[in-house]
Amino acid sequence: MIVETGHFALILAAIVAMVQFAVPLWGSYKSDPILMRVAAPAAQVQLLLLLISFLALMWAYITSDFSVKNVFANSHSAKPLFFKISGVWANHEGSMLLWVLILAFYGAMVAMFGRNLPPSLKTHVLSIQALVSLSFLLFLIFTSNPFERLVNPPLDGKGLNPLLQDFALSIHPPFLYLGYVGFSVAFSFAVAALIDGRVDAAWARWVRPWTLLAWVNLTIGIALGSWWAYYELGWGGWWFWDPVENASFMPWLAGTALLHSALVVEKRGALKLWTILLSILTFSLSLMGAFLVRSGVLSSVHAFAVDPERGIFILGILAFFTGGALAIFAWRAPDLKQGGIFAPISREGALVFNNMILVIACGTVLIGTLWPLVTEAVGYKISVGAPYFELTFAPLMIPLLLAMPFGPLLAWKRGDLRGAAQRLYAAVGIAILVVVLTYSVTSGSSFFAPLLIGLGIYIVVGAISEILWRAKAFRTNWGEVGRRLLNMPRASYGSMFGHIGIGIFVIGSVATSVWNTEKIVAMKPGDKQTIAGYEVRFDGVVEERGPNFTEKLGNFNVMKDGKQIATLRPAKRTYIMRSEMPMTETGIYNAWNGDLYLAIGDKLQQGAYTVRFYFNPFIRLIWLGCLIMALGGLVSLSDRRLRIGAPKRAKEQPAAVPAE
Amino acid sequence: MTRKQRRSAMIFTGLGVLAVAVGLVLWGLSGNIMFFYSPSDLVEKQVEPGQRFRLGGLVEEGSVVRGQSTKITFKVTDNAENVGVSFEGVLPDLFREGQGIVAEGALNTAGIFVADNVLAKHDENYMPPEVASSLKKKGVWKDTNTKAAKGTGS
Numbered sequence: 137m138i139v140e141t142g143h144f145a146l147i148l149a150a151i152v153a154m155v156q157f158a159v160p161l162w163g164s165y166k167s168d169p170i171l172m173r174v175a176a177p178a179a180q181v182q183l184l185l186l187l188i189s190f191l192a193l194m195w196a197y198i199t200s201d202f203s204v205k206n207v208f209a210n211s212h213s214a215k216p217l218f219f220k221i222s223g224v225w226a227n228h229e230g231s232m233l234l235w236v237l238i239l240a241f242y243g244a245m246v247a248m249f250g251r252n253l254p255p256s257l258k259t260h261v262l263s264i265q266a267l268v269s270l271s272f273l274l275f276l277i278f279t280s281n282p283f284e285r286l287v288n289p290p291l292d293g294k295g296l297n298p299l300l301q302d303f304a305l306s307i308h309p310p311f312l313y314l315g316y317v318g319f320s321v322a323f324s325f326a327v328a329a330l331i332d333g334r335v336d337a338a339w340a341r342w343v344r345p346w347t348l349l350a351w352v353n354l355t356i357g358i359a360l361g362s363w364w365a366y367y368e369l370g371w372g373g374w375w376f377w378d379p380v381e382n383a384s385f386m387p388w389l390a391g392t393a394l395l396h397s398a399l400v401v402e403k404r405g406a407l408k409l410w411t412i413l414l415s416i417l418t419f420s421l422s423l424m425g426a427f428l429v430r431s432g433v434l435s436s437v438h439a440f441a442v443d444p445e446r447g448i449f450i451l452g453i454l455a456f457f458t459g460g461a462l463a464i465f466a467w468r469a470p471d472l473k474q475g476g477i478f479a480p481i482s483r484e485g486a487l488v489f490n491n492m493i494l495v496i497a498c499g500t501v502l503i504g505t506l507w508p509l510v511t512e513a514v515g516y517k518i519s520v521g522a523p524y525f526e527l528t529f530a531p532l533m534i535p536l537l538l539a540m541p542f543g544p545l546l547a548w549k550r551g552d553l554r555g556a557a558q559r560l561y562a563a564v565g566i567a568i569l570v571v572v573l574t575y576s577v578t579s580g581s582s583f584f585a586p587l588l589i590g591l592g593i594y595i596v597v598g599a600i601s602e603i604l605w606r607a608k609a610f611r612t613n614w615g616e617v618g619r620r621l622l623n624m625p626r627a628s629y630g631s632m633f634g635h636i637g638i639g640i641f642v643i644g645s646v647a648t649s650v651w652n653t654e655k656i657v658a659m660k661p662g663d664k665q666t667i668a669g670y671e672v673r674f675d676g677v678v679e680e681r682g683p684n685f686t687e688k689l690g691n692f693n694v695m696k697d698g699k700q701i702a703t704l705r706p707a708k709r710t711y712i713m714r715s716e717m718p719m720t721e722t723g724i725y726n727a728w729n730g731d732l733y734l735a736i737g738d739k740l741q742q743g744a745y746t747v748r749f750y751f752n753p754f755i756r757l758i759w760l761g762c763l764i765m766a767l768g769g770l771v772s773l774s775d776r777r778l779r780i781g782a783p784k785r786a787k788e789q790p791a792a793v794p795a796e
Numbered sequence: 797m798t799r800k801q802r803r804s805a806m807i808f809t810g811l812g813v814l815a816v817a818v819g820l821v822l823w824g825l826s827g828n829i830m831f832f833y834s835p836s837d838l839v840e841k842q843v844e845p846g847q848r849f850r851l852g853g854l855v856e857e858g859s860v861v862r863g864q865s866t867k868i869t870f871k872v873t874d875n876a877e878n879v880g881v882s883f884e885g886v887l888p889d890l891f892r893e894g895q896g897i898v899a900e901g902a903l904n905t906a907g908i909f910v911a912d913n914v915l916a917k918h919d920e921n922y923m924p925p926e927v928a929s930s931l932k933k934k935g936v937w938k939d940t941n942t943k944a945a946k947g948t949g950s
Contacts, residue, residue: 492810519829519830523828527824528824748886
């Protein structure tokens with residue numbers, strides 16, 4: 137009964153979405169405020185219905201109702217409760233239900249917090265949002281219905297893919313989708329602005345928090361995925377430039393550009409058209425990501441079972457929204473007034489530079505990702521791997537990273553480059569010191585790597601010195617500095633943390649890619665190996681049982697300077713329901729300067745095992761950097777001026793907003 | 797600076813970045829792509845020893861030999877031709893006989909494919925599209941995967 141309620145609620149949600157799309161749009165065309173006002177309650181009803189639907193599916197998972205095909209295929213009664221819940225979205229149908237739930241969530245949030253949006257803008261935003269929602273609801277109902285029943289319910293389920301029975305990967309999809317889908321709000325705002333023919337500071341003030349919220353979640357989602365790949369796959373790597381990874385990275389790049397360009401629209405009224413275009417592109421890249429992941433047209437190490445027919449449906453959605461939005465753009469864009477003149481050396485100029493590089497870099501990733509499809513069409517098969525991306529992407533980032541600390545130090549309209557450079561003396565000085573130090577500590581093993589580490593330090597110190605300079609540190613008494621630091625808008629701290637996060641990420645990624653050590657050896661019990669100053673002794677393998685798996689645990693004794701410091705237990709797990717699919721569990725020791733990482737492989741003759749050793753220096757700075765970036769986004773989001781639904785001051789909005 | 801000069805300054809910077817990017821992309825695509833061959837392709841085409849490519853196919857039943865060291869040898873087949881592969885390291889979890897895999901590496905002078913990377917997937921029902929289509933071309937594709945796979949994606 138509960139499952140049927142969920143199924144019914146899903147269909148009802150599609151009908152509500154249809155109403156939410158058509159009625160307000162008709163009302164706006166007829167200038168009928170009553171019809172226009174349908175949009176907001178409809179958005180909330182749609183959220184409620186999808187919530188019921190989602191909870192119903194979750195109920196089926198928790199109670200292990202194997203008469204539901206989706207539960208049968210992806211769950212098992214012996215699975216821990218946590219993974220029964222996460223199992224809801226650890227499969228295609230359930231994850232698409234989560235996708236539409238989040239779409240509806242964003243729509244309802246706009247409806248709720250958008251009380252002081254201009255009514256016509258709000259109507260159009262909700263109407264477009266409903267159209268996006270509707271297309272995915274139809275996709276769900278017609279190609280991927282999670283509520284399909286089985287006629288003869290089996291006694292137990294097939295179990296969940298063991299790789300997905302993991303904490304980080306369980307919470308990875310919700311974050312990722314909050315990111316992907318969050319960009320739909322910017323998209324809807326962009327299309328609505330084109331329909332309205334008006335883009336102003338208020339519009340940008342509305343778009344930015346939603347984009348920021350999506351961006352924060354996407355950042356966390358990508359970081360979680362990368363962390364999972366690191367500790368779960370046993371390859372010691374954290375990013376593989378795989379199509380599925382690129383699919384999430386491209387919207388992130390475009391979204392980052394969007395955050396920065398929306399700032400210019402808000403503060404200076406310039407770059408309006410560009411920002412609209414970027415909003416459309418960012419969401420289109422999210423849709424393309426969904427297409428690439430679902431259709432399986434590209435070979436990916438992260439691909440799960442895929443279905444080309446579903447891919448075509450998503451391709452249709454992608455073509456409809458991107459094509460439609462671009463057509464409206466071409467039609468309406470000439471009517472939008474451009475404003476705000478600025479010199480090339482200015483805050484705006486720096487933000488334009490940021491946008492140019494991010495978008496072009498995103499383009500190189502796009503070409504590399506799709507290139508195999510192009511060559512396949514001409515008849516030969518290739519794959520584009522990490523070397524291509526490292527060669528094209530990394531050099532483009534260098535000028536961006538060098539310019540990054542300058543941006544916030546330049547004034548709007550016309551900036552003083554020399555003045556900004558003077559304020560970065562400390563950052564450059566400390567960076568040079570670090571370069572020399574790194575070079576000597578690593579005994580000159582690489583020439584470029586210390587320079588890149590220095591670049592990271594320069595970004596971190598540069599971001600801090602900008603805040604200190606604005607607080608007049610070293611130029612006035614410290615009480616005054618403290619007062620200024622306290623009164624500084626949170627958005628300034630937000631961008632500081634965002635930039636610091638990038639710097640820390642650069643340091644971590646460079647250190648671990650250049651100075652990591654790897655060893656693959658055959659070990660018998662009692663054998664010893666030395667790696668990066670650690671002496672590791674293999675003490676044999678024991679078998680243990682988990683709730684729904686058995687595992688072979690290798691015991692490794694880790695010594696440093698003659699002292700025992702850790703016991704690592706990398707394992708091979710075999711899940712009862714998926715015995716043909718063994719799983720690697722790595723053993724990781726976190727030292728202050730990096731990770732000692734062990735994975736155990738196949739059993740060889742005479743009791744020996746293949747063991748993979750890594751020492752990854754400072755690798756955790758990669759995810760720490762991402763977290764700090766996300767934190768920066770949250771701090772910025774809490775800024776009073778940006779707070780969603782914060783009342784606008786009267787003088788900014790001279791025309792009174794009619795009551796709803 | 798006049799408005800026109802400002803605009804052209806920005807346009808030229810943009811074009812500069814774009815030109816650099818195009819150069820990098822062309823360079824990257826000319827030197828860093830890898831061809832994908834099936835065992836049958838290897839028989840048809842003359843692939844020089846030492847030239848890196850990706851080899852895809854099924855791991856032939858009964859061909860996996862594990863020695864005392866970390867070296868493993870097996871054969872990759874598309875049910876028409878096969879080619880010997882040697883690999884040193886830890887194989888992915890989903891590596892097993894009969895499974896579709898993709899290996900990266902090059903042929904040595906003896907005609908053995910020396911792999912430095914072997915890729916299998918996260919899902920036992922997943923088949924890399926290259927492997928699937930080369931198997932289809934050889935007429936040995938069994939359509940057990942697409943149907944059974946429904947509902948296992950993420």
